[in-house]
Amino acid sequence: xxxxxxxxxxxxxxxxxxxxxxxxxxxxxxxxxxxxxxxxxxxxxxxxxxxxxxxxxxxxxxxxxxxxxxxxxxxxxxxxxxxxxxxxxxxxxxxxxxxxxxxxxxxxxxxxxxxxxxxxxxxxxxxxxxxxxxxxxxxxxxxxxxxxxxxxxxxxxxxxxxxxxxxxxxxxxxxxxxxxxxxxxxxxxxxxxxxxxxxxxxxxxxxxxxxxxxxxxxxxxxxxxxxxxxxxxxxxxxxxxxxxxxxxxxxxxxxxxxxxxxxxxxxxxxxxxxxxxxxxxxxxxxxxxxxxxxxxxxxxxxxxxxxxxxxxxxxxxxxxxxxxxxxxxxxxxxxxxxxxxxxxxxxxxxxxxxxxxxxxxxxxxxxxxxxxxxxxxxxxxxxxxxxxxxxxxxxxxxxxxxxxxxxxxxxxxxxxxxxxxxxxxxxxxxxxxxxxxxxxxxxxxxxxxxxxxxxxxxxxxxxxxxxxxxxxxxxxxxxxxxxxxxxxxxxxxxxxxxxxxxxxxxxxxxxxxxxxxxxxxxxxxxxxxxxxxxxxxxxxxxxxxxxxxxxxxxxxxxxxxxxxxxxxxxxxxxxxxxxxxxxxxxxxxxxxxxxxxxxxxxxxxxxxxxxxxxxxxxxxxxxxxxxxxxxxxxxxxxxxxxxxxxxxxxxxxxxxxxxxxxxxxxxxxxxxxxxxxxxxxxxxxxxxxxxxxxxxxxxxxxxxxxxxxxxxxxxx
Numbered sequence: 167x168x169x170x171x172x173x174x175x176x177x178x179x180x181x182x183x184x185x186x187x188x189x190x191x192x193x194x195x196x197x198x199x200x201x202x203x204x205x206x207x208x209x210x211x212x213x214x215x216x217x218x219x220x221x222x223x224x225x226x227x228x229x230x231x232x233x234x235x236x237x238x239x240x241x242x243x244x245x246x247x248x249x250x251x252x253x254x255x256x257x258x259x260x261x262x263x264x265x266x267x268x269x270x271x272x273x274x275x276x277x278x279x280x281x282x283x284x285x286x287x288x289x290x291x292x293x294x295x296x297x298x299x300x301x302x303x304x305x306x307x308x309x310x311x312x313x314x315x316x317x318x319x320x321x322x323x324x325x326x327x328x329x330x331x332x333x334x335x336x337x338x339x340x341x342x343x344x345x346x347x348x349x350x351x352x353x354x355x356x357x358x359x360x361x362x363x364x365x366x367x368x369x370x371x372x373x374x375x376x377x378x379x380x381x382x383x384x385x386x387x388x389x390x391x392x393x394x395x396x397x398x399x400x401x402x403x404x405x406x407x408x409x410x411x412x413x414x415x416x417x418x419x420x421x422x423x424x425x426x427x428x429x430x431x432x433x434x435x436x437x438x439x440x441x442x443x444x445x446x447x448x449x450x451x452x453x454x455x456x457x458x459x460x461x462x463x464x465x466x467x468x469x470x471x472x473x474x475x476x477x478x479x480x481x482x483x484x485x486x487x488x489x490x491x492x493x494x495x496x497x498x499x500x501x502x503x504x505x506x507x508x509x510x511x512x513x514x515x516x517x518x519x520x521x522x523x524x525x526x527x528x529x530x531x532x533x534x535x536x537x538x539x540x541x542x543x544x545x546x547x548x549x550x551x552x553x554x555x556x557x558x559x560x561x562x563x564x565x566x567x568x569x570x571x572x573x574x575x576x577x578x579x580x581x582x583x584x585x586x587x588x589x590x591x592x593x594x595x596x597x598x599x600x601x602x603x604x605x606x607x608x609x610x611x612x613x614x615x616x617x618x619x620x621x622x623x624x625x626x627x628x629x630x631x632x633x634x635x636x637x638x639x640x641x642x643x644x645x646x647x648x649x650x651x652x653x654x655x656x657x658x659x660x661x662x663x664x665x666x667x668x669x670x671x672x673x674x675x676x677x678x679x680x681x682x683x684x685x686x687x688x689x690x691x692x693x694x695x696x697x698x699x700x701x702x703x704x705x706x707x708x709x710x711x712x713x714x715x716x717x718x719x720x721x722x723x724x725x726x727x728x729x730x731x732x733x734x735x736x737x738x739x740x741x742x743x744x745x746x747x748x749x750x751x752x753x754x755x756x757x758x759x760x761x762x763x764x765x766x767x768x769x770x771x772x773x774x775x776x777x778x779x780x781x782x783x784x785x786x787x788x789x790x791x792x793x794x795x796x797x798x799x800x801x802x803x804x805x806x807x808x809x810x811x812x813x814x815x816x817x818x819x820x821x822x823x824x825x826x827x828x829x830x831x832x833x834x835x836x837x838x839x840x841x842x843x844x845x846x847x848x849x850x851x852x853x854x855x856x857x858x859x860x861x862x863x864x865x866x867x868x869x870x871x872x873x874x875x876x877x878x879x880x881x882x
Contacts, residue, residue: 191319193584196656197867202634204595205662207234207842213631221639229848235841236856237664239780239793240729241832244278246663246857247328252308253861253876257783259308263727265807270740271709273700274726274809278329278345280305302332307785311861312338320868321585325576333521340521343590344540348507349489350398354541355507359552362500373546381501389445394438397478403435437478445498454495465495473535487516490535509538533571543596549827556618559626566593570637577644597630598666602830606668610823657867660844661860667839669831671765672803672824675725677815686720692816698809699724726809728802728833730790753792765821772797772835795835851881
C-alpha cells in the first residue's frame with residue numbers, strides 16, 4: 167500500500183462523514199438475485215434428490231425454472247462475474263483470468279486492478295510523499311449494471327460483488343468482494359498464528375504469518391505473551407541508499423549481502439503495533455484476553471473474540487491507519503491463537519470499501535464490524551497448513567454467518583424502497599475447492615479422517631450445501647412476507663458463476679511449451695527464478711529489457727494465467743517475434759498437439775480454441791491467444807500460472823499429481839463446469855441462458871432499455 171497525503175485525507179474525511187443511506191429512490195418493483203459462487207447444477211440436483219435441500223426442492227417443485235447456465239470463457243470467477251456485472255463478454259470488459267501478463271515486462275499483473283505510477287514526490291524528513299499518480303481503478307472496461315440502473319432511478323443494493331473493487335462512483339449501494347484487499351494490501355489477506363506446537367515453526371508468506379512462541383507461565387493463574395501485529399508497509403520511507411547498496415551487491419555477485427540488505431529495506435518500512443496475550447485461569451476454564459494498546463478482545467477456549475480495533479502509525483506515527491481484527495483461542499496448552507487478517511475499519515476506511523463511502527459504517531452499525539476483504543474464507547491459511555481442516559471450516563462458518571446478517575440487512579433495504587438486491591456468498595465455492603479431497607478417495611491428496619460440528623470431513627461439502635439451503639429458506643420467508651405486505655410479486659433468481667469438478671492432475675504449461683520448442687530459456691537455464699518469465703528490475707524498480715531467464719528472440723509462446731497460451735507477438739510484446747501472418751498456422755499447430763495430449767489414457771484438454779473464436783470486442787487483442795479448455799480432473803499448475811518453469815521438462819515431465827488441499831476446481835472446459843440458474847418465475851427462457859443474459863433480464867424486469875453494447879439478451 168503506497169502511503170500518500172491523499173490517503174491521510176481519506177482517513178480524516180471518513181472520520182468526519184455523517185451516516186447517510188445513499189439517497190435511493192423508491193420502486194414498486196422488487197427483484198432479488200442470490201449469487202452462490204460455485205453452485206453446481208448436477209451436485210445441487212443430486213442433493214435435492216437425496217432430501218437434504220428442502221428449500222431448493224420447494225422452490226423447484228413450486229414451478230421455478232432450474233437449468234444449467236453457460237459460464238464464461240474461461241470459467242474463472244473474476245471473468246464470470248465480470249460477464250454478469252457488465253452483460254458483456256471478455257472481449258469487451260477486458261478480464262481474461264485471475265492473473266494477467268504485464269505486457270511491458272513479461273511479468274505478472276492483476277486482472278482486476280490497474281494502477282498509475284507515482285509521478286511527482288516530495289521528500290520530507292526521510293519520507294517520499296507522492297504528490298501525483300499512484301491512483302488505482304478497476305480494470306473492467308464495460309460499465310456495471312448497477313451504475314446505469316441506478317442512474318435511471320432504480321434503487322440498487324449490491325451486497326458483496328466479486329471483481330467490483332476498486333469501486334467507481336455510483337448512486338447505487340455497493341459492497342465489493344473478491345479482489346478487495348486487507349489493510350496490508352494483500353488480496354487474500356495476511357492471517358496470523360501464534361503457536362507453541364512443537365511440530366510447527368515460524369514462517370512468513372505473502373498471506374500468512376506463523377510465529378513460534380513461548381508463553382510466560384511464571385504465574386499459575388495468568389500466562390502472558392507479548393508480540394506484534396503488522397500493518398501496511400510504509401513505502402514512503404526513503405530507502406534509496408539501501409537500494410543502491412543492494413544493486414551494487416547484486417552486480418558484484420554477492421547474493422548473501424544483497425539478501426541481507428533486502429531484509430534491512432523491509433525492516434525500515436515495517437510498521438507494527440504491540441499486542442499482549444493473557445490467559446486467565448489456565449488450569450481451570452481458560453479465557454483469552456488480548457490487549458492492543460488498551461483496547462481488549464476476549465474469547466473462551468475454542469471461540470472467536472469480539473472484533474477489536476487496531477491502529478498503525480504511518481509517517482513516523484503522524485498518520486494513524488485504523489483496522490479491525492478478531493482472534494480465535496484455539497488451544498491453551500500448547501498455546502495457539504489465530505487472528506484474521508487486519509480488515510479496513512468500516513468507520514474510517516483508508517480506501518473506499520463501499521459506495522457511497524458511508525454505507526460501510528451504516529452496515530457495521532447494523533451487524534457489527536465484518537470481513538471486508540475478498541476471499542475471506544481463509545483458504546490460503548488452510549492451503550499452507552496454518553489452519554487444520556476444522557479451523558478452516560470454523561472460519562468459513564463465521565464468514566457465512568456474517569453474510570447471512572448482510573442478507574437480512576439488504577432485504578430490509580428493498581423492503582423499504584423496492585428495487586434490485588444482489589446478495590453473494592462465496593463459502594460454498596471455497597469449501598468445494600479446499601475439501602474435495604476429503605470426499606474423494608481417488609484424489610492424490612489424502613489426510614487423516616476427522617469431523618467438525620458432528621459431521622465427518624467427507625460430509626462437509628454436503629454441509630455447506632445445506633447451509634446455503636437454510637439461507638435460501640430464510641430469504642424466501644422474508645420475501646413471502648414482503649409480497650403480502652406490498653401486494654406485488656417479487657422475482658427471485660438464484661445463480662452461480664460456474665460449477666465444480668475434481669482436480670487430480672496439474673499441467674506445467676510452460677514446461678510443455680519448452681519441450682515443444684515454443685518457449686526457449688537462455689543457455690544454461692533449466693527453470694525460472696523469482697522473476698518468472700519477466701525481466702529483472704533496477705534499484706528504482708524499472709524493468710531491465712533483455713534481462714531474465716527467457717531468450718525472447720527465439721520464443722514464440724508463453725503462459726501466464728490458468729487457461730491460456732500467449733503468443734510473443736510483434737508490436738504487442740516488448741520483444742515479439744511472431745508476425746500477424748504466422749499467428750493462424752502457429753495456433754493451429756499448437757491446438758493439434760494439445761488436443762492429442764493424453765495422460766493415463768485420458769485427454770488432458772477437451773477444447774482448445776483461438777481467442778478470436780470465443781471473444782469479440784476491442785479488448786480481444788489483450789486476451790491469451792489460445793484458450794485452454796481442460797478436461798475434468800486436469801488444470802494448469804500454480805507455478806505455470808505465475809509464469810514459472812519448473813525444470814521437470816528435462817525429464818519429459820510436465821503433468822504431475824495435484825497433491826494439494828486445493829483439490830476441487832472449475833478452471834476447465836466451460837461446457838464441463840456450467841453454472842446454475844433458478845428463476846422463481848414459471849416463464850420459459852427464450853434461449854440457452856448465459857451469465858450475460860441474466861444482466862439483460864434485470865433491465866427488462868424494471869422496464870429499462872438494454873444498453874446497446876451489451877451482449878446479453880433478456881430471458882423473458
